[in-house]
Amino acid sequence: MAKKVLFCATVDYHFTAFHMPYIKWFKENGWEVHIAANGEIHIPYVDKKFNVSIQRSPFKFKNIKALKDLKNIIEQNNYEIIHCHTPMGGILTRLAARKSRINGTKVIYTAHGFHFCKGAPLLNWLLYYPIEKFMAHLTDCLITINNEDYELSKNKLKVKRIEYIHGVGVNTEDFKPIDELNKKALKESFGYQPDDFLLFYAAEFNKNKNQKFLLNSLALIKEDLPNVKLLLAGEGVLLNECKQLAKKLEISHMVNFLGFRKDIKEIVPMCDVAVGSSLREGLPVNIMEAMACGLPIIAVDNRGHRELVMDDNNGWLVKSDGETDFAKKLKHLVKSEGLKERLGINSRKIILSKYSIDKVIEKKSKVYKRYMNETEDITWATL
Numbered sequence: 001m002a003k004k005v006l007f008c009a010t011v012d013y014h015f016t017a018f019h020m021p022y023i024k025w026f027k028e029n030g031w032e033v034h035i036a037a038n039g040e041i042h043i044p045y046v047d048k049k050f051n052v053s054i055q056r057s058p059f060k061f062k063n064i065k066a067l068k069d070l071k072n073i074i075e076q077n078n079y080e081i082i083h084c085h086t087p088m089g090g091i092l093t094r095l096a097a098r099k100s101r102i103n104g105t106k107v108i109y110t111a112h113g114f115h116f117c118k119g120a121p122l123l124n125w126l127l128y129y130p131i132e133k134f135m136a137h138l139t140d141c142l143i144t145i146n147n148e149d150y151e152l153s154k155n156k157l158k159v160k161r162i163e164y165i166h167g168v169g170v171n172t173e174d175f176k177p178i179d180e181l182n183k184k185a186l187k188e189s190f191g192y193q194p195d196d197f198l199l200f201y202a203a204e205f206n207k208n209k210n211q212k213f214l215l216n217s218l219a220l221i222k223e224d225l226p227n228v229k230l231l232l233a234g235e236g237v238l239l240n241e242c243k244q245l246a247k248k249l250e251i252s253h254m255v256n257f258l259g260f261r262k263d264i265k266e267i268v269p270m271c272d273v274a275v276g277s278s279l280r281e282g283l284p285v286n287i288m289e290a291m292a293c294g295l296p297i298i299a300v301d302n303r304g305h306r307e308l309v310m311d312d313n314n315g316w317l318v319k320s321d322g323e324t325d326f327a328k329k330l331k332h333l334v335k336s337e338g339l340k341e342r343l344g345i346n347s348r349k350i351i352l353s354k355y356s357i358d359k360v361i362e363k364k365s366k367v368y369k370r371y372m373n374e375t376e377d378i379t380w381a382t383l
Contacts, residue, residue: 002032005081009089012039018168070096083108094138106371110143113282145283148303167283169360177294186270200271202286205236213277219249220327233258269293292351296343314346
């Protein structure tokens with residue numbers, strides 16, 4: 001009989017977006033793969049999928065039912081490994097797996113960026129830190145995706161094992177540079193002029209992603225760089241507010257709100273620079289994909305961006321209130337011959353060195369293999 005692994009997260013599209021290579025890896029190694037998450041989408045390579053009513057907010061009553069459902073799923077299926085993701089998916093799954101761990105199930109949790117971090121609001125520390133400190137005792141392996149979270153975990157969370165793995169990996173064949181001739185042709189196919197200088201940012205429109213920063217920055221160079229266009233992909237509660245701000249700043253002609261897109265792989269390579277304005281990131285996939293396409297980066301300084309962007313090497317980091325600095329860096333990039341190309345080459349090199357899907361699968365598979373073979377030391381996990 002095949003051994004079983006359970007993947008859990010708050011929503012099911014988390015797996016189609018970030019974890020398909022690892023689900024496939026388990027199947028190729030002869031394991032039966034189950035998924036528990038909120039949603040009904042079909043996910044390849046999955047033997048069983050459970051629609052569990054996990055909610056993002058910890059204060060939703062539906063999470064009580066979700067916890068009961070997860071307990072039943074786990075107790076009925078005798079999993080060797082459970083790998084959980086997302087804050088609420090991680091909390092509920094680890095609580096539900098307490099009994100199963102006594103019988104030897106190994107529980108792995110990937111922190112895709114703790115809500116408590118350097119510079120985070122005090123409320124985040126008061127709410128999320130005590131929860132993760134308690135959950136550490138219900139975790140056999142904690143995977144962190146940036147150095148700041150790794151160091152914080154070593155110092156403040158008593159987890160049996162902590163691993164530092166560089167995110168979920170980027171497919172460097174899907175995301176790769178194109179030459180200038182094809183870049184111009186692709187721009188025209190999307191309705192832009194060949195010489196338009198395109199900035200790209202894909203993110204949900206919310207307070208953390210902070211698109212208003214980009215709009216305010218763009219307004220500072222609208223007279224000097226009229227051929228700059230900002231492409232904003234995504235949806236969210238602040239979308240209309242951002243559209244109104246663009247009108248107010250008189251830059252609507254320089255901003256394209258693209259909505260939800262399924263053609264990111266075609267859009268990113270035609271752009272000239274990727275930008276990031278989020279206040280908090282774990283390790284942003286959108287920035288890594290852009291770097292794989294050979295784009296320089298201008299981004300707000302946060303722990304996730306610091307992992308990827310080195311000043312004057314593949315781009316620049318600016319402060320969260322540094323609209324003037326952002327505008328200055330952008331003007332420098334547009335007007336300096338050969339600079340965009342040099343920074344872009346370095347971006348691609350960084351991704352290939354340790355963030356490609358092949359590199360990440362290699363590291364993560366070592367973690368999985370350890371627990372595929374580990375049968376001893378169950379006593380500690382039951383404390």
